[in-house]
Amino acid sequence: MKPWMMNLRKIEPYVPGEQPKSLHVTKLNTNENPYPPAPGVRRALAEMTDEQLRRYPDPACMVLTDAIADYHGVGRDQVFVGVGSDDVLAVAFQTFFNSDKPLLFPDISYAFYEVWAKLFRIPYRRMPLTEDFRLRAEDYKTENGGIIFPNPNAPTSILEPLEFIEDIVKSNPASVVVIDEAYIDFGGESAIPLIERYDNLVVVQTYSKSRSMAGMRIGFAIGSPEIIAALNAVKFSYNSYTMNAAALSAGVEALKDEGYFRDCIGRICRTREEAVTRLAELGFSTTGSAANFLCVSNSELDAGRLFRDLRESNIFVRYFDKPRLADKLRVTIGTPEQMEVLYGFLQGYRQS
Amino acid sequence: MKPWMMNLRKIEPYVPGEQPKSLHVTKLNTNENPYPPAPGVRRALAEMTDEQLRRYPDPACMVLTDAIADYHGVGRDQVFVGVGSDDVLAVAFQTFFNSDKPLLFPDISYAFYEVWAKLFRIPYRRMPLTEDFRLRAEDYKTENGGIIFPNPNAPTSILEPLEFIEDIVKSNPASVVVIDEAYIDFGGESAIPLIERYDNLVVVQTYSKSRSMAGMRIGFAIGSPEIIAALNAVKFSYNSYTMNAAALSAGVEALKDEGYFRDCIGRICRTREEAVTRLAELGFSTTGSAANFLCVSNSELDAGRLFRDLRESNIFVRYFDKPRLADKLRVTIGTPEQMEVLYGFLQGYRQS
Numbered sequence: 187m188k189p190w191m192m193n194l195r196k197i198e199p200y201v202p203g204e205q206p207k208s209l210h211v212t213k214l215n216t217n218e219n220p221y222p223p224a225p226g227v228r229r230a231l232a233e234m235t236d237e238q239l240r241r242y243p244d245p246a247c248m249v250l251t252d253a254i255a256d257y258h259g260v261g262r263d264q265v266f267v268g269v270g271s272d273d274v275l276a277v278a279f280q281t282f283f284n285s286d287k288p289l290l291f292p293d294i295s296y297a298f299y300e301v302w303a304k305l306f307r308i309p310y311r312r313m314p315l316t317e318d319f320r321l322r323a324e325d326y327k328t329e330n331g332g333i334i335f336p337n338p339n340a341p342t343s344i345l346e347p348l349e350f351i352e353d354i355v356k357s358n359p360a361s362v363v364v365i366d367e368a369y370i371d372f373g374g375e376s377a378i379p380l381i382e383r384y385d386n387l388v389v390v391q392t393y394s395k396s397r398s399m400a401g402m403r404i405g406f407a408i409g410s411p412e413i414i415a416a417l418n419a420v421k422f423s424y425n426s427y428t429m430n431a432a433a434l435s436a437g438v439e440a441l442k443d444e445g446y447f448r449d450c451i452g453r454i455c456r457t458r459e460e461a462v463t464r465l466a467e468l469g470f471s472t473t474g475s476a477a478n479f480l481c482v483s484n485s486e487l488d489a490g491r492l493f494r495d496l497r498e499s500n501i502f503v504r505y506f507d508k509p510r511l512a513d514k515l516r517v518t519i520g521t522p523e524q525m526e527v528l529y530g531f532l533q534g535y536r537q538s
Numbered sequence: 539m540k541p542w543m544m545n546l547r548k549i550e551p552y553v554p555g556e557q558p559k560s561l562h563v564t565k566l567n568t569n570e571n572p573y574p575p576a577p578g579v580r581r582a583l584a585e586m587t588d589e590q591l592r593r594y595p596d597p598a599c600m601v602l603t604d605a606i607a608d609y610h611g612v613g614r615d616q617v618f619v620g621v622g623s624d625d626v627l628a629v630a631f632q633t634f635f636n637s638d639k640p641l642l643f644p645d646i647s648y649a650f651y652e653v654w655a656k657l658f659r660i661p662y663r664r665m666p667l668t669e670d671f672r673l674r675a676e677d678y679k680t681e682n683g684g685i686i687f688p689n690p691n692a693p694t695s696i697l698e699p700l701e702f703i704e705d706i707v708k709s710n711p712a713s714v715v716v717i718d719e720a721y722i723d724f725g726g727e728s729a730i731p732l733i734e735r736y737d738n739l740v741v742v743q744t745y746s747k748s749r750s751m752a753g754m755r756i757g758f759a760i761g762s763p764e765i766i767a768a769l770n771a772v773k774f775s776y777n778s779y780t781m782n783a784a785a786l787s788a789g790v791e792a793l794k795d796e797g798y799f800r801d802c803i804g805r806i807c808r809t810r811e812e813a814v815t816r817l818a819e820l821g822f823s824t825t826g827s828a829a830n831f832l833c834v835s836n837s838e839l840d841a842g843r844l845f846r847d848l849r850e851s852n853i854f855v856r857y858f859d860k861p862r863l864a865d866k867l868r869v870t871i872g873t874p875e876q877m878e879v880l881y882g883f884l885q886g887y888r889q890s
Contacts, residue, residue, distance in 0.1 A: 188737065188738070188764070189711050189712035190634075190711065190712055190713055190737075191764070191768075193634060193635065193636045193684065193713075194633060194634065195636050195771075197771045197772055205596060216593075216594055218592055218593050218594065222588035222591070222592060223588065227591060228586065231583045231586055232583065234580065239574070239579060239788075240570055240573075240575060240750045240751070241570050241753055242570065242746070242752040242753065243753050243755070269780050270777065270779055270780075272778070276776055276777055281546060282545060282546065282547075284545045284546065284547050285544070302776075332545065359541050361542055362542050385540065385542075386542040398591065399591055399592070400591075400593055400595075400779075401590050401594065402591060402783065402784065403595070403780065403782040416543075416546050416547075419549045420549055423549050423550075423653060424654075424657065425621065425622065425624040425628055427621075427622055427752075427755055428625070430753060430755040430784065430785055431753035432753075432754065432782065432785070433782055436591075
């Protein structure tokens with residue numbers, strides 16, 4: 187080891203998910219939206235001015251926070267934007283979870299919660315999901331220094347109702363509760379209206395899934411003005427200019443075409459319902475999804491082997507080799523044509 | 539105070555620099571480039587595909603790291619990219635400065651070094667510049683857990699020669715030395731060639747100044763493969779997808795037009811030399827700049843008052859109300875036309 191390596195941060199390198207280069211892949215592995223973003227988004231990028239490129243972007247991201255505030259009917263001081271919801275969540279972890287009591291999140295959930303908790307040295311407890319993969323409200327009424335979970339949860343795809351969220355937020359006035367609504371637009375009811383009544387609630391959403399803009403890295407949080415001011419204070423202490431001019435322009439434009447947005451969401455939801463039926467005919471059960479993916483299993487089949495066999499046929503899905511997930515696959519809802527490729531493969535598939 | 543506020547991270551809110559909305563402002567306050575980015579950059583944005591927007595960007599940013607590696611004649615495993623050099627530097631602080639010994643940087647330097655040192659709880663020592671605002675090599679041969687400084691330094695604009703850099707890097711084999719070359723393209727000699735011989739050296743550059751792309755947030759580090767692997771490990775543990783597709787495309791394109799780049803740099807350097815002469819005629823001394831700004835003073839004038847008077851006439855420059863800087867102004871080199879507005883104001887200016 188070289189002498190300067192003594193002071194390196196010790197960290198387990200994370201291996202990012204596979205992004206196949208081949209165009210012949212049926213890509214149902216990263217929960218991207220199969221449809222293009224609203225047509226205005228590309229126009230907004232084409233119309234960017236030299237001034238926008240040349241000058242520092244507005245660190246307060248006002249054009250985008252205003253557009254999101256208008257869209258969701260909240261104040262401009264109730265919106266915080268970041269480089270994808272991962273950025274928003276990482277800033278939220280650093281801002282709100284500075285207690286000696288444990289941060290609570292489900293044992294089966296978004297894998298990055300544990301990564302950030304470790305990175306920022308936040309004590310945490312993973313609360314087991316019930317046998318049918320639901321969160322138990324009682325688990326989140328125990329001593330804690332903060333609470334976070336996705337709704338719908340991932341990779342289970344299961345939605346908890348708004349009363350469940352409200353019960354937890356109301357029961358924890360001394361904690362910040364972060365609801366990660368990455369998939370909420372695909373059939374769930376957002377907790378945003380609860381913001382008016384609970385100033386310890388933060389709702390995080392993203393443009394990556396429902397708005398087909400994973401490539402532009404835009405996420406946001408909605409909360410009380412005190413919550414948003416606290417997030418901004420931490421962000422500005424780290425890097426003031428994280429949202430580039432292209433993300434700001436594209437992010438504003440994407441909110442203008444509600445018809446297109448609803449049409450894409452509708453198509454994905456119909457394809458999902460069709461997929462539940464078709465997969466059932468092929469012997470697969472699903473967990474009742476409110477997201478743009480299904481969590482599927484087939485007791486006759488080894489899921490890990492199915493994952494690898496699909497991959498060899500250029501059909502990419504996601505497999506988690508973890509307790510209670512190792513018998514399942516996570517399948518993103520693609521276009522009807524992409525789904526037919528999957529059904530076609532499964533139709534003739536046997537494991538001997 | 540509300541109960542959930544107990545666990546907020548305690549932080550002094552940073553107030554971002556002023557970005558005037560008015561088009562009538564002569565904006566010489568944030569070291570932006572007065573010329574547009576290479577014409578290909580806007581075309582690259584206009585040609586972005588739906589696939590680039592819809593899908594997650596490559597977390598390894600391969601197209602951009604390859605382009606930067608080719609441009610600078612280093613290996614693809616010797617380049618790390620980030621959301622502006624602020625992001626690159628913040629990741630470098632977290633990666634390399636984990637010692638109980640102090641990080642060393644100049645007392646007059648980029649203000650964010652101290653902010654990050656505090657934020658990441660890194661012990662540090664600010665080493666005083668000499669009377670003529672130079673770094674002293676001896677200061678950086680004392681016990682330390684890392685070294686960082688800009689070259690040319692900011693806001694002094696003074697360049698140290700390559701032998702000075704090499705002396706410090708060579709004398710500190712047990713420390714990582716970060717050279718922040720935000721302004722190097724305006725007349726300095728980059729330390730990048732030293733990378734071949736010293737694996738404890740990291741050189742950080744940005745697209746914000748010389749490439750007229752502050753709005754796109756692109757910075758990069760060049761170092762040994764071990765240095766770059768360490769930066770990537772920390773980055774991937776935090777947020778894998780920070781560079782959006784637009785930044786990747788624009789960043790690659792900007793490197794293709796070397797003629798345009800050299801022409802812009804040449805124009806700014808000529809305007810700077812002209813400015814030194816013109817300002818001297820108006821009674822202002824400068825520090826000998828190798829950057830796209832000048833650090834100017836006039837013993838007859840109160841700099842703080844001049845700053846405010848300029849501002850009232852819609853001429854924005856930068857003033858630092860700090861020891862040894864309070865008698866100076868930092869003036870970005872604009873177009874010749876913008877500089878004439880400044881000279882015109884100073885021509886008739888008197889403080890009674």
